[in-house]
Amino acid sequence: MRLRLERRPQPSALMVYASPLIAVALTALIALAVFAAAGHEPWSALVIFVTAPVADLYGVGELLIKAAPLVLIGVGLAVGFRANVWNIGAEGQLALGVISGGFLALHFGVGGSPVLLPAMVLAGAVSGALWAAIPALLRTRFNANEILVSLMLNYVAGLWLTYLVFGPWRDPAGFNFPQSAPLAPAALFPILLEDTRLNISVLFALVAVATGWVFMARSFVGFQLRVTGLAEDAARYAGFSTARAVWIGMLAGGCTAGIAGVGEIAGPLGQIFPTASPGYGYAAIIVAFVGRLHPLGILLAGLLMSFLYLAGDSAQMTLGLSSAVAGLFQGTMLFLLLAIDVFVHYRVRGTPAVVPAPAARPVATPVAAEAAT
């Protein structure tokens, strides 16, 4: 048998939405095998793995805190991804949000002004968008690849933040640790739920999901971006500006990443570290795709991703497994999702291996003789 992939004319709508669920189910099966291989009773280990992180309210709060930036950034990135604008620079744009929000918090925190927090959020959004504007400008002006430019700017932004925290912003009372002084209470988001770290910055993620949904499904600009992503020639024919698609796509991601940066320092961290983000900017790319670039899907994918982070941590404690299992399961799930997608969009056709050999050339036309002489 030789296997071939044949494109389905219209993929099943049901399967498009069911495939993430199938991927999750298959990942659970593989998890069972991993637990068994590690010497655990697989089923009870899986139950512990799944329930331990959210056994109490604190755990639920942690789940939401970790999911919020992933969802927020994921929605912003999805706007661009739908238009084939590949912003890989959310990590750097997030760092810019940390820098600008942190600047305001450190310099104006003592006064305790009520406008400080809104100003920090605005500064985060604007600075993240400005950082994303660099690749957008280079792309629209000089056709520079936005993937490379935005990716490289991550290192620039990361090193800038490192410099600040190791240098000017270092806490004099911090025993020389690379961290800023704790932010003033006026620069911190109010706690939403007693006895947890859950703060109101998670609402940004919900607002992003709602706005993102209206923008993508209902707005004409969202439609234009989608057309640009699917068929650029059609967009040009219809008079949709491709440069505008690049700008909107890049700025949406930059804006949300910047806000997410502020959410970290003004939320669970409460001070500025060089590693303000544990890779949210990159993980959000996975979240966007696992969520089918759809805001509601991204919400679920963000929760799932966050859950796997927490489950990895708790597996270390409760099951004695390395926290690397979180990465293992994340990778497995993404791989399975992509694999299932192939079958949603293509069907596998086999070609029988046994076929009679074609007859030897049966006709000798005069052309051959002529051409050979």
Next chain:
Amino acid sequence: MGAPRLELRGIRKAYPAVVANDGIDLAVAPGEVHAVIGENGAGKSTLMKIIYGMVRPDAGDMLWEGREVLVRSPADAQRLGIGMVFQHFALFDTLTVAQNIALASPARGGVEQLSEKIAAVSQRYGLPLEPDRPVYSMSVGERQRVEIVRALMQAPGLLIMDEPTAVLIPQAVEKLFATLRQLAAEGCSILYISHKLEEIRSVCDGATVLRGGKVTGVVNPRLESTATMARMMIGAELPEFHHRDEVAVTETRLEVTGLSLRSDDPFGVDLLDIDLTVHAGEIVGIAGVAGNGQAELLAALSGETMADRAAIRIAGTDAGHLSAAARRALGLAFVPEDRLGRGAVPELSLTENALLTASRQGMVAGGLIRYARVRAFAERCIAAFDVRCSGREAAASSLSGGNLQKFIIGREILQQPRVLIAAQPTWGVDVGATLAIHRALIDLRAAGAAILVISEELDELFAIADRIGVIAGGRLTPLRRRRDTNRDEIGIAMTGATFGTTADGGTRAAQA
């Protein structure tokens, strides 16, 4: 007479959405020119792909010289002695003729040796070619010759030709037919795919008619009338078509003055000093062999490339500097040459594709899409233009070429444009849809729109245009009234007197 060169028995091929071939029988005798005719979607292409090993049938047998064979790939087909000339050529622009042929040839040996063989084959069949010429400098007619010679180098017992005259000027068609007759006389069988019935009557010995994936008749085209074959092909009488009288010339809606544009593409064509006017209530046709500046002119008119401010005026407003969107706001509608990927987004539904260009029909309010209106528009378009589809939510890619074209033209016409520009409006579209499209254009003209049609089909232009011009080498001839000109005159103008392209695509250079 012995066994047929090729015989098909009960070939069946079903795709998820459609049965493309349903129990097809076909026999081609040695030295026979056999036509396979049918409308688009009748299953001609699938059948040819099965014979050439590109598609595997679900059922049925294929016999070569009376022996059952299984063709798994084009390489198998070539080993048997089946050659194919595609409608869309597969040539590398930057390579020479000999290099292109060498790529497809299994034989070892240098390009020089091959050049001699190419010269021999091309001379023998009256297909003059210079082996060392790069393909980008060649006209479409010459490129087709490269394809034919390439197929003949494999010494085929059967040559499949897919709509070979679609790209040729009338004079070149005659030469091609002479070549085909000579090949047939030497014993090579030819499968000739077309929907042009007049051509088939002049060159083919037999014809198999397909409709809806089934054989509806096997006839001798010389003994049939065009009307009887058309009936077998479309299953109904060919509707009569009357061109209405010329209307009084009124307001100028589209005016192009001294438009010159350098092409960014190294293989593109520069536009040189193009003058053109289209009035309200008039259809202007532009003829020409593909690749003579049509694509560049269309892009300049639609706003996909920018021109000088005053070089293009739409409805009395300078528009050369305006974007495609701004020109549409002036009342311009545009039907592009490529349906999938440009005129329509393949993955999107017909509803969403209606929104693509018709958004100004009250479909957007406050930045949000009013889907009820979009759906109503799509439904109106589907009903008014008889678009066969599973409904307004069908993906554009699931429609046949002719139906998608009807949808795109309908979408543009329903916007009641002041100026409509249509490129190749009936390219690859079946007879029934062609008539529907022509009628829609005539109706739009009667409603007072100015229409510009750019087409490679002279029949089409003579059927619908009031004035006809010819584009060759990036220059446009003055427009002539249809009744003051004729096919021969237009055919000669199509040869132009420009670099690289000559009368029938290269003879002059080859003979020199």
